[in-house]
Amino acid sequence: MSGRYHRPHGWAWFLERPGYIRFMVRELTSFFVAGYLIVLLVTLGRLGGGEAAFAEWLNALSGPGWMLAHVVALIAAVWHSITWFGAVPQAMPMYLGEKKLPAPLAAVVMGYGPWLTVTAVIVWWVLR
């Protein structure tokens, strides 16, 4: 198109606005979640490999490197969840007649509420 100026896009576009950085952090946390899932799958695999293999794997996992990796993965997963629960009121607005449920309440009703309930049930089931 002649006579029109197209401004170039820099490769570092994700640094241009704080919101873009927050977006990238949110997306990157999913790698940690995926990484943890792989560890979980390997754990299940070892469980199938017999008691000795499983014990050896558990022993390896209790090393400081793996501990740190788990803490990092936990923080990433929690942050990922918080961002998604924050998005729930936008993606699934709830109406009571003409009134839209306020965002914090909707996040509790459709995000944190069910999450904590399921967590509580699992904790009860494991500890009972």
Added chain:
Amino acid sequence: MSTELTMTLEVFRYHPETDSEPRFQAYEVPYDEDWVVLDALNWIKDHVDGSLTHRWSCRMGVCGSCGMMVNGDPKLTCAVFLKDYYPRPIKVEPLVNFPVERDLVVSLDGFMDKLEAVKPYIIRGDVNDTSGGEYLQSPAELAQYKQYSMCINCMLCYAACPVAGHEDEFLGPAALALGHRYNKDSRDQGQAERLDVMLVGEAIWGCTFVGECTVVCPKHVDPAGAIQQAKAVGAQEFFKRFVAPKGAGV
């Protein structure tokens, strides 16, 4: 007016007939607490440089024509005050993610095509049959889409969206929110037609929910929310069309 005080506006200039590249020009403008950035631009045009080109009309956040980048943020220049920046200089640029026609004026062509693509009007089969009277709508039904109907087409959301800047096929926040607005209207029957457009390629799926469109929208439209809802409808429809393709008689 406290005429002694001044501040600097650094304004993006580009005249295609003489400039191969844009440049920035600094202007000293009177500082007035009550002035918005648009007042300063108009003052430059009236008193210093008549060749400065920018769009505006209503001066009250209604027409949507005065959107520009103000210190890197997409803003309605009739709604941002000099006092929010004083005494630091203010950098004014045309909205990013659009080709520049001249100075602060961007091309609207692509945006208008995208708005048109989502068929932003009520579609019905019985449009010529008025025997049933008006199409009634309850306040609760109105509430379902009212927020998405407040758009003034200012395009700030496109300037805030990294996908709109990188992916031409993406219809963009305002157009998708407008499509969703009509899909949610109880009087409308055109959802299938609109989804034919919205579900193609990157048209809606290009959205990665960065969410900055909603942050910058001066009318609280929440295009990001509208797009995620439209994606959910689209995903259901996509699945339905997958299991029962059109014409399969289901």
